Structures are given as C-alpha cells and as structure tokens.
Amino acid sequence: MSTNHIVGQSVPRKEGRDKVTGRSKYVDDMVLPNMLFGTTVRSQIPRGRIRNISFGPGIDWNEFVIVSATDIPGKNCIALIGDDQPCLASDFINHPEEPILLLAHPDRHLLPKALKAVSIEYEPLPGIFTMEESERCSGIVWGEGNVFKTYLIEKGDLAGVWEKADYIVEGEYSTGAQEQLYIENNGMIAAFDSAQGITVWGSLQCPYYIHKALMALCNLPAEKVRVVQMETGGAFGGKEDYPSMIAAHAALLAIRAGKPVKIIYDRMEDMAATTKRHPSRTRHRTAVSREGKILGGEIDFTIDGGAYMTLSPVVLSRGAIHAGGPYYWPSVRIIAKAVATNAPPHGAFRGFGAPQSLFAMERHMDRIAHAVGLSPVEIRRRNFLRPGQATTTEQVIREPIDLGKLLDRALEVSDYHSKKQHFAEQSRVGTAKKGMGIAAFLHGAGFTGSGERYLSSVVGVEGCADGNVRVLVSSTEFGQGTNTVLSQIAAEALGLPYESVSMAQPDTLEVPNSGPTVASRTAMVVGKLVQSAALGIAQTLISCSLLRPGYSPDEFRAACQRYVATHGQFRCWSRYESPAGIFWDDEKYKGEAYATFAWAVYIAEVTVDLMTYGVAVDDFVALQEVGKVLHPLLARGQIIGGVAQGIGFSLYEKVVWQNGRMQNGQMTNYIMPTSSDLPHIRVFFEELGNVHGAYGAKGIGELPMDGPAPAIVNAVADALGISFDSIPLLPEDIMDGLDASSQENSSISRIGGR
Amino acid sequence: MTNSRQSAKTEISFTVNGAPKKVSACPMERLLDVLRLDLRLTGAKEGCGEGECGSCSVLLDGVLVNSCLVPVLQAAGTSIVTIEGLATGNELHSLQKAFLECGGAQCGICTPGMILAAFHLLNGKPEPTMEEIREGLSGNLCRCTGYNQIIEAVAEAARHRTTA
16 A cells, blocks of 8 residues: 555645635525525514414515415424424514524515515513523523523532632633624525425535434435535534524425425524524632642533523533533532523534633633732643543543643743743833733543444445545535545545545435534544545455555556446445443443543733723634644644634624624624734644544544633733633723723732733 | 516626626626626625625726625626636636645635635735735635635735746
C-alpha cells in the first residue's frame, strides 16, 4: 500500500469547487415541475385554546391547498424523544410560533396576503416566560410541574466539606438564547406519489431523524419515506430537530396537493420559529481550601427548554456533565433541570449545553481566585484534572493529558504575564482599559454515556464498477468538512489517492443510518467505522485472491472492477461496537460519560472603551488538544469559526423576548460579528491521539464554542475590575455595571486589575 | 391576482456575464429573483432579503450591490456579473482558487457573494492591507469561518495577481 499519508494533509475540500463557482445545489435552488409554494399559519398568542378559524374575503381560497391537524394520516407529533410536540396545533397553543395551518399555492407572491386573511379566535391563557416563573409553578404549562428532565450527579461526600473549607465561594451566572444564524434559511421540498410514498429534499443535519418523524406522521413504512439532503448552508445544531417539522409540513401539503411543495422560511420566520441555544442559569457554591484547592461544591444548572421537550434532556445532560469543567472535585453535587416556558422550543446549538455550564464554571474560577487571593492562572493550575483522577461522573482520566502544560503554552504564545502587568500599569490612565482572560475547558466527543451504543451506527463503503470507492453514510456536510475528512479516511485505509474516493449524497434510499451529524462524533466515531468498512473492501478483494497485500492503487482498481463485473454490487458495512471497558450507568449518571475528551485553554485580550463601552477582542489564542488533526486547514477553520460564534455569544448576540416571542428576528437588529469585528484568531494544536477515533481523531466541532465567552468576560472583568456574570455582555450592560460600581462601590465584588 | 401581476410585466434587457439577456418581468421584481428563477443563475443566494447579509451580492456595472434590494428595472441596460461569470471555462478565477486553498469556503452559502465582494475590492485596491480587506468584506456575513481564512484567501489572491 502507498506510504503517502492522506490523513493529516490539507487536501482540497471535496465539494469545494462547486461552492466557489456557485454550482452547489441548495434546496432553494431546486425546482420541480408543477411545484407549489407552502407557508405556515402560526399562532399569535403564547398560550391558549383555538376557538375558531375563518378564511377572510379577498382571497380565492379554492386556489389554495389548505392543511390542518385533521389531515394528518398518522400521529400528530414530531417524533423525537418525548413525542410531545404537535406537527400542527389542533386546539391548544403552547407558544407564539406554534404552527396551526398550512397553505400552498403555485404563486408564492400570493402567500403573504393569504396568511394575513386567515383569522384565528383564541381563548388566551396566561403563559410562563421565565425559568423562575416556571420553577415557582405560578402556572403549569407542561406535565405536572413544568419540568422536562432532571439529573443528579453525586460524587464523594459533601457533608463534611463546608466545615473544612477556608472559603465558601458562591456565584450565579446566566447565558442568553443564541440564534444559530446559518446564512441559508431552513427549507424543504416534498413530493408524494402513492407507489413510492413521500420524498423530501432539504437543508438538514439528520436524515434519519426526519425519516423517523415522517413515518409516524404519515403512517408509512420505512421504505415509503425517503429523505435526501441537499447542500446545506450552515447548521450548527440549528438543523438538527426543526427540519423534521418543516419536512412534515411540506409532506402534508404535498400529499394533499398531489404536487410537489416547497417551503422556504424567510429570515424572520426562521429566527422566530426555529430553535435557539437554551438560556441558562448556573449557581455555584464551592468549598475551597486556603491553598486554593477545591474541596467540593454544589452546582445547580437550569435551562429553559421552551414549550416542548424536543432535545432538552440531552442538552441538559451534556451541560450537567461539563459543569465541573476540567477540574478535580473530591466531592460534588450537580443538580440539573430543564424547565418549560411558553417560548418556541430551544434546541441544539454547537456545544449543546456545555458552553452554558462552562461559562459559569470559568467565571466562577476567577471568583474563587479572587476570594483566595491567587491569580486566575494559579487557581486553575492547582485544580486541573490529572491522569488517574476521576471526573464528576467518576470517569477516570486514562489519557496522558497535562493541562498545566497546555496552560503554560497558552500563556507563552499569548504573552500573558508581561501583557497583564503592562495593562495593569497602563489602565491607571486613559479611557481604553485593557485586560486578559483565561478559560480552561474540556469537551466530550461523541454521544453521552450509552448513546453511541443505542445509536448503533452503520457505515458502508462501496467498491464501484470503475474501480473507485464511494462512502455511504447519512452523516451530512454543512461546512464542517464531513465529505473531505471521511474521504481522506477511506483513501488512507485503502491506500488509494484521495481523488479515488467519493461521497454518496445522503439519501435514505441509498445510505445506511450512520447516526445524526451532531455531538462532534463524525470524524471520530463515523470516521472509525468508515476506516473499518474500507478495510473490509480490501480484505474481501484479498480473500477472493483478486488482490495481494501491498497492492498499488492501479492493482486495487483492477481488482475492484473485476469483482463488480463478476459479483455485481460490492459493498462492505461496519456497525458501531461499544469499546471494551466502557461503563455507564444511566440511572446514577456515573461512569464513562464520553469515550474521550478534547481539552483546551483559550486566552482573550480585550480593550474596553470607556467612551462607548464597547469591547474589542484584540487578540485571541485558542490552544487545544484534539487527538490527531486529520485535516489541518479544516480543523483550524472549525476552531476559528467556533471562536467567532463564541465572541458573538459573549458580546453581540441578544435575543429580545416579549411574551415568548423573539422581537428582533432580523439581521438588522440581531447582531452577529462581521469581518471588521473579529480579531486574528490564533489557533494551536496539541496532538495526543485517541484510541477510539479514526487515526487518533477526537471530536473538534463543538469545543471552540465553549471557551470564548468565559475568556472574554474574564478579560473584561480584568480590564475594569468589575465582575460581570451574564452574557451577552453588551455596551449598555458594561455602562450599567460601571455606574453601579461607582455608586455602590462596596456591593459589587471587585476582582483583578487593581 | 395572478393575471394582474402578469399584465404588469415588461421587457428588460441587460448583459449577464458578458451575454445579452432579455427578460419579461415586473419592474419591481427583485433582481435576485430574476437571476435565480428566470435565468436559473442560482449562485446568488437569499440569506435575509433585506440587504444585511450580502449573500445575494452581484456586480452591477462594476458596483457591488445586494440583488435582493435592486428592482430589476434598475438593472435595465447594465452589465451584471454573477459568480457564474468569474471562472473562464474550467479555469477558476484566482479568487476562487485562493478560497479553495485557504479554507475560505465552508458551507458555501455566503461564498458566491463573498467572492464577488472580494473581486470588487481587488478591482479598486489591487494591493489591499489586511485592514482594508476586513473593511471591504464587512457587508458580507459568514457564520462558518470567523472570516480569518476568507481574509487570508483574498490576501493570497491579491499576491497572486500582483506577482502573476
């Protein structure tokens, strides 16, 4: 086999040429004959009963296809975890973007007027709009007590810890909702015929989630539902669960119309109605010794799930498991809760709960440092998890990670110490206050606990008639590099040139269920399966005596051609098997939460302008250990892109809510960073490898979302000497903080920068 | 209603990527829709429909515009360049090559608009500073890349142009 490694090389992005020439086909670029355009009539109230629906004058309603809940052939729900979210509300409304009716017409220009002409009478009921109201049960809006899910993680004995503590440090931290803001809005096309069943093409992350949802909704067997992913213009978790809803709507219209139906959301509908990052509140109470060692603590982590369960239990789980950060806790109690409110359901967004709880942990570490009188560097160094020690779920760290070494390197490349000293001197004068902030964190790769075992993913590799190979997975490309990295892995495994490998379009008729494209699992988990399925192809050819070990690419191609000519279709499959020695207890929430973790130390340098209260991130160092870097250029792109979203999460992006409805659903008033707002983001990798991943890869996609917010807010606190514990941290918040600090100097805790 | 829309249609001529085109469209129809639906040039994308994201960017007589904000009548008699007009046959434009080499395209949805914004920038400033590139692209939003690799791609293309 060839000794030229393809893994580790920055080969050209598989679908890159089509993207830079504008030839890639996204769902809105697709047109089918006789296609209608669909739209969604949504509720105008956050909670209540539908009393009457009437269709107003001035519209020829006979020209429209109209679908309501009564037209649903199967179960009126979007099947996911709790199956509590209706596809179309029939009588009860639980949030202000609840779909009630669907309309379709050949002329899309007629839809807005028709939408306005539908009037719905309601019997409004009081809603719940904050986590606190939900916890107080001032009204019951879901289940018995507004709680979707709770987890309790307990380690050691907290009882004696508080008396032993030299310091007890408390803090409360919160993070806001964040819109994924992929630049391609959500969209789907559905077509139906009674022989083939329903087919949908769309912008999506998880073809088999939609497949499952449509089977239940349309009461169709698996083979009568086909889901095809088109090129997808960004997702970040935002196209994990809601595309099932849009596919369901397009499918219902297509069944009713007997014609294909396209539904493309405009930006405002996409922002208002689809999922966002869960708002969170975290309370820490930590017992600390005089030497700055954490003795134990309580962490109370609560997220706002919105009106339906959707993915909240899983987001909560990841947030809870990451809540203790990369530190050693001799004892800890983590109480996690996802509560219901009358807002559209919150969902997956890169990091999936971890950015929320890690923001709290890393702000809290600076608070502990201040209380004990240690530097932010030293407090972290003294508490880092070490190999042989156990995490909060009692997972023993077996890999040789040295977080102290990561920290040292990050300090060095950011020039932390000399800058910090210089800024402290400089900050006595002038209106530009500079500060430095650190965040140390970890991110578990793959599904949590027994998740990968339940998923039981399958991957195929096909030897084609022309002697090239094709990878068959439902893992989707939406910018992160799935196509490229999985092709590299197959090429490496078979000793073939990268160009000899292609990716099948994710189409449930064609590809097996390799699991959802989420949780930083694609390169690591799916990649390993691709490697093994690819090896199956070579082994088959060798065992048929068509090929000898040490073959050349030409010999492979000839053997593959011969095999297909003789035996027909040539495919090898590989199914996930849980590695030995991995133990997880779903009841007690104990054990190996993740097959492996990626580790990181990020350092932010900021300037706060006291004239405008604006914060500029001047330098950003992102240093991480992510196992083997399979594609340096894509990996660096993932880190920079994640940091950029993290900067948005901390300093720019605020969802303004009123009675459960987003008020600023436009790019004009929901502000994400532009090229002028972001610094040069400096990316550094350490590569320890990972036995569980393809060629030593770990997950990479979500990690960079976790660190920027705490690093930046720690830096702002350092610059101003004031503690800020909520994000987004907008100029007006900084102004309020400074005003409050000068008025009641004593009541605000002062940290750093003195 | 459908009839009244059709009756308001008028013939509008312009040049797209060097080829003369004639369309029958309502004067206030968005140039973006005419390009995408009538001419099937789907490289220009709709991200926001209100001129914020820049993914529908095209050049109108050499000026970078958001085609979602341009009524098609305004394009009458102009020369339009879309992403489909940048490569010469199979030979990619230096910006397209640089975007591939430097990781400037991830999900690809902002890429056509971003490349046209960069094309426009380099036409006016063949040797831009990094700051000028940041400024020149700030009307085009990208959620994937954090812009760093896009900026590097534009700098690389500029270097290539000046040394070629």
